[in-house]
Amino acid sequence: MRRLFLFASAAFWLLVLAFATSQLWLPAAVETPQPVASGEFQALSEVARHKTPDDCWMAINDQVYDLSNYLPDHPSEPEVIVAWCGREASEAYRTKMKGRAHSARADRLLAAYRIATLTP
Amino acid sequence: MSAEPTSTPTRAAAHRLVAPAAALSITVASVWWAFPQGLTAWRSAAIVAAWAGTGLLVASLLLMVREAHLARLLGGLELSYRWHHRCGVIAYLLLLCHPLALALDGWAEAPHLAWQTLDPRAQSWPLWLGWAGLLSLMLGLATTFAVHLPYRRWRSFHFVLGGGVVLGLAHVYVLLGNERLLLALLLVAALALGWRLLASDLGLAAHPYRVTQVEKPAAGMIEASLAPCAAALAATPGQFVLAAFGDGASYHGCGEYHPFTVSGIDRQGRLRVCIKALGPCSQRLQDVEAGVLVRLEGPFGSFLDDLGCAPQLWVAGGIGITPFIAQLRAQGCRQATTLIYLYRQASNAAFLEELAAVAREDPLFELLADASGEALPDVDRLLASVSRLGERQVHLCGPQALLAAFTTALRQRGVAAAAIHFESFDFR
Numbered sequence: 416m417r418r419l420f421l422f423a424s425a426a427f428w429l430l431v432l433a434f435a436t437s438q439l440w441l442p443a444a445v446e447t448p449q450p451v452a453s454g455e456f457q458a459l460s461e462v463a464r465h466k467t468p469d470d471c472w473m474a475i476n477d478q479v480y481d482l483s484n485y486l487p488d489h490p491s492e493p494e495v496i497v498a499w500c501g502r503e504a505s506e507a508y509r510t511k512m513k514g515r516a517h518s519a520r521a522d523r524l525l526a527a528y529r530i531a532t533l534t535p
Numbered sequence: 536m537s538a539e540p541t542s543t544p545t546r547a548a549a550h551r552l553v554a555p556a557a558a559l560s561i562t563v564a565s566v567w568w569a570f571p572q573g574l575t576a577w578r579s580a581a582i583v584a585a586w587a588g589t590g591l592l593v594a595s596l597l598l599m600v601r602e603a604h605l606a607r608l609l610g611g612l613e614l615s616y617r618w619h620h621r622c623g624v625i626a627y628l629l630l631l632c633h634p635l636a637l638a639l640d641g642w643a644e645a646p647h648l649a650w651q652t653l654d655p656r657a658q659s660w661p662l663w664l665g666w667a668g669l670l671s672l673m674l675g676l677a678t679t680f681a682v683h684l685p686y687r688r689w690r691s692f693h694f695v696l697g698g699g700v701v702l703g704l705a706h707v708y709v710l711l712g713n714e715r716l717l718l719a720l721l722l723v724a725a726l727a728l729g730w731r732l733l734a735s736d737l738g739l740a741a742h743p744y745r746v747t748q749v750e751k752p753a754a755g756m757i758e759a760s761l762a763p764c765a766a767a768l769a770a771t772p773g774q775f776v777l778a779a780f781g782d783g784a785s786y787h788g789c790g791e792y793h794p795f796t797v798s799g800i801d802r803q804g805r806l807r808v809c810i811k812a813l814g815p816c817s818q819r820l821q822d823v824e825a826g827v828l829v830r831l832e833g834p835f836g837s838f839l840d841d842l843g844c845a846p847q848l849w850v851a852g853g854i855g856i857t858p859f860i861a862q863l864r865a866q867g868c869r870q871a872t873t874l875i876y877l878y879r880q881a882s883n884a885a886f887l888e889e890l891a892a893v894a895r896e897d898p899l900f901e902l903l904a905d906a907s908g909e910a911l912p913d914v915d916r917l918l919a920s921v922s923r924l925g926e927r928q929v930h931l932c933g934p935q936a937l938l939a940a941f942t943t944a945l946r947q948r949g950v951a952a953a954a955i956h957f958e959s960f961d962f963r
Contacts, residue, residue: 416620416624416680420627420680423631424631424677427631431634431635434642434649435650435654437646437649438650441646492712503657503659505651506662507710
């Protein structure tokens with residue numbers, strides 16, 4: 416079991432390292448235009464300033480959303496979603512209850528609250 | 536410990552399955568409850584790995600509980616600990632797969648998302664909890680496998696594993712909230728950790744005894760007589776107890792629990808245990824004195840349970856004589872029994888005169904004592920002097936090298952594996 420532990424741990428860190436340095440060894444990606452609704456860009460630091468239930472921005476999948484008006488309608492307990500106000504919430508959006516992703520309906524609904532693209 | 540004693544093979548075999556069956560049930564229930572639907576393959580794999588790992592971690596905690604009744608149900612403390620180790624390592628492997636599969640899920644969407652999924656700078660405390668848990672498991676397991684670490688340091692690093700489990704469960708709780716199965720897993724984990732820390736490690740469930748007499752049956756070895764201060768443990772020959780010795784008038788005990796095989800049991804519940812100077816704590820115990828308070832847990836083990844009526848061959852190396860002397864003192868021999876007693880030199884041979892006296896008085900008992908020095912004994916010569924070898928049930932107790940040498944030689948002479956029983960006391 417000791418060998419198995421050492422081998423698995425080494426393989427894990429090698430893969431993490433490979434992901435971390437992927438920009439160095441991947442061929443340069445062809446830039447595709449981002450879907451920009453308003454043409455505006457916002458940095459994560461700006462998103463972080465909007466972190467209250469009354470003024471709630473979130474960064475999800477490189478887009479910025481103002482969800483202040485939507486929060487009262489969200490089906491979960493308020494603290495579940497309020498905790499993500501002002502933050503990068505892509506992973507949380509993809510892993511709601513039991514790790515399941517949000518539905519296509521939720522995706523469409525979310526799009527209505529988009530206000531900007533996240534500054535790369 | 537090898538196969539259980541022969542008269543109850545079916546029950547023993549069933550007990551051996553309880554621990555893996557319990558671990559499997561918890562794991563399957565967790566995965567079943569959380570089984571993803573409508574997700575990508577990599578995300579589904581990540582979720583299954585996470586829940587299988589969580590289930591196995593909780594099972595691992597359950598198998599770490601040190602309680603006599605539970606240990607008996609699980610086929611013995613050593614078997615229970617073996618499954619505790621296996622579950623822990625497999626859980627760790629599965630939990631390593633969890634973030635990697637999430638990263639691959641991101642990769643499938645766009646390669647740069649893979650690192651974004653893993654990068655702690657892009658995450659917040661619910662996911663940092665997960666990372667902290669995984670890294671704690673990694674550190675804890677790395678030290679668990681460092682068998683050359685001194686026992687006390689090894690044991691303190693082992694607590695890091697418990698911290699890793701708590702952090703991992705906190706990570707799941709923060710993400711999921713009050714879900715019924717998750718709460719059940721948390722309850723089992725809390726009970727198992729609580730029992731282990733409070734009842735076992737702090738000794739709240741231990742039985743108080745007091746040292747009444749200390750003898751030195753051989754060089755570097757003592758035999759302590761212990762009288763119960765309250766209810767006595769129902770120990771039988773071949774069993775061991777975990778004992779933590781406290782302080783006396785001029786003795787300062789190390790207070791750690793260590794396993795000691797019982798070498799004598801009387802009708803009043805008084806026990807005798809043999810302690811050989813093998814480490815710092817057992818070295819200090821060579822000076823233990825009458826009056827010292829001892830906390831005992833157990834009894835554990837079933838080494839000499841149900842000896843049956845088949846002729847016996849007992850092989851004892853050094854302090855491995857203790858279960859056999861306990862059996863002879865308590866019940867004598869009920870079937871033809873040959874004891875091969877091996878020791879380095881006469882000064883290391885505990886109870887030799889007592890054994891010789893039993894051999895003179897009991898026609899069923901034969902003693903073959905041999906001072907083998909530092910090298911392994913001549914196993915072939917010793918076994919050649921044992922009659923009806925193929926009919927005997929063989930019980931071995933001693934150092935690992937000796938057990939291995941005898942087991943190989945016995946198997947070469949046609950003794951069935953099921954007829955060979957041994958204890959190894961390897962709890963790390």
